[in-house]
Amino acid sequence: MTEKILEVEDLYFKYEDGTEALRGITLAIERGKKTILLGANGAGKSTLFLHFNGVYRPERGVVRFQGEPVKYNNAFLKKLRKNVGIVFQDPDTQLFSANVFQEISFGPLNLGLSQEEARQRVEQAMAETGITHLRDRPTHLLSYGEKKRVAIADILAMQPEVIIFDEPTAWLDPASHRQVVALLEDINRQGRTLVLSTHDVDLAYSWADYIIVLKEGRVVGEGTPEIIFRNDTLLETAGLAKPWLVEVYDQLLHKGWIRETEQLPRSKEELFHVLGHRKTVSFA
Ligand SMILES: Nc1ncnc2c1ncn2[C@@H]1O[C@H](COP(=O)(O)OP(=O)(O)O)[C@@H](O)[C@H]1O
Ligand SMILES: [Mg+2]
Known part of the structure; x- marks a missing residue:
């Protein structure tokens, strides 16, 4: 059974x-x-996103967390922000402590955890994001990709139910992009709910379970990636391009080089697999 954890x-x-x-x-998420x-x-x-953790209050309408309408009092907002963490687009707006260890400790200590519990969470978050070696470095001297990972570790250390990533891959070089996408996959595998904003159609197509435009x-x-990216009218309305995988697949199909597969290839490997079966398919 599916459960709606956040709704507006x-x-x-x-x-x-x-x-x-x-x-x-x-x-609904x-x-x-x-x-x-x-x-x-x-x-x-x-x-x-800033409505999801109660920073903004709607002019009209309701935000619900686990079925309960958000109340704009301190107790409710504290509970909400413990459970819904946001990784901001620009790490410089999020990071403010002198060094990496202090930065990531701030959240857990603020939740009222003991020094020892907080330390354990920080160690774990640094290990997951691959930044343990940066623990004593001043945050403001890190590279953009490193800052991004500190910003993610910041939120991981709070262990929220839902993690929201505002354009997590914007301005990253290809290597950092791959690292962040792999990290997102790991975090989701641990059972956490992830919500991510982007205008990157390739990322949305290959990564999402569900897309809301x-x-x-x-x-x-809204719908699964296949539904969204097969809908040319929707893409045009929203000013979005087609993912390159879908473009190539459509071309191959159009030229009669492959037969329509049951499911669209969602990765380069899946596309190669379709191509690998070309002969058997076309002469069958
Ligand atoms: N602080 C602000 N003051 C006034 N307008 C804003 C502010 N922040 C965003 N906007 C406007 O609100 C709209 C939505 O912006 P935003 O939520 O930042 O979009 P997105 O994150 O999808 O790029 C845009 O028209 C933007 O210009
Ligand atoms: Mg934005």
């Missing part, structure tokens, strides 16, 4: 300058799944 219903939010960032959003919010810049992804503060489509 008919959510509206306007910034002080009058910008209508969210215009009636209804969606399922426990244990990898959900992607896909949308161009300005679609409302970051604004929505946003445009100008509204949900314009």
Whole structure:
């Protein structure tokens, strides 16, 4: 049975300058799944995320955590933020302590854990993100990719039920990109619910269990990656390109070099597999 861990219903939010960032959003995030919010810049992804942990209060509509409507008092917000962690897009807005160890300790100590419990969580988070060797380094002197991993370790050490990643692969070089994607996979395998925003269609296509497409503060489509990326009208409406894997697959199909497979290839390896069976398929 699936459980909706986070839900928003008919959510509206306007910034002080009058910008209508969210215009009636209804969606649900399922426990244990990898959900992607896909949308161009300005679609409302970051604004929505700040409603998930109660930093912003909706102008209209409801946010629910584990079925319970969010209340905007200290006790509820403390519980919510312990369970819904956000890794911000720019690590410089998140990191503020002098060195890496202190930075990652801040959250667990703030939760009221003992020094020893906090230390264990920090060690574990550093090991998972591969930054143990950076423990005594000043955070402000790290490379962008290293800062990103410290920002992720920060949130892991809090052990939240849901981790939200706001454009986690933006501005990363290819090696750091691969590292972060592998890390996201590991974190999800431990049973955590992940929600990620991006406009990277290749990442969304290969990584997500479920995709919700946003445009100008509204949900314009949702479904599995196959459903989303087979819908040309939706992609055009949302200003999104096709993932390269789907483009290549469509071309091969169009030219009659392969036969339609039951499922679209979701990785380079799966596409090669389809190509590997080309002869048997086309002469069968
Ligand atoms: N602090 C702010 N003040 C006014 N408008 C904002 C602010 N932050 C974002 N916006 C506007 O709200 C809309 C949604 O922005 P945002 O949630 O940042 O989108 P995304 O994360 O999808 O790029 C955009 O039109 C953006 O310009
Ligand atoms: Mg954003």
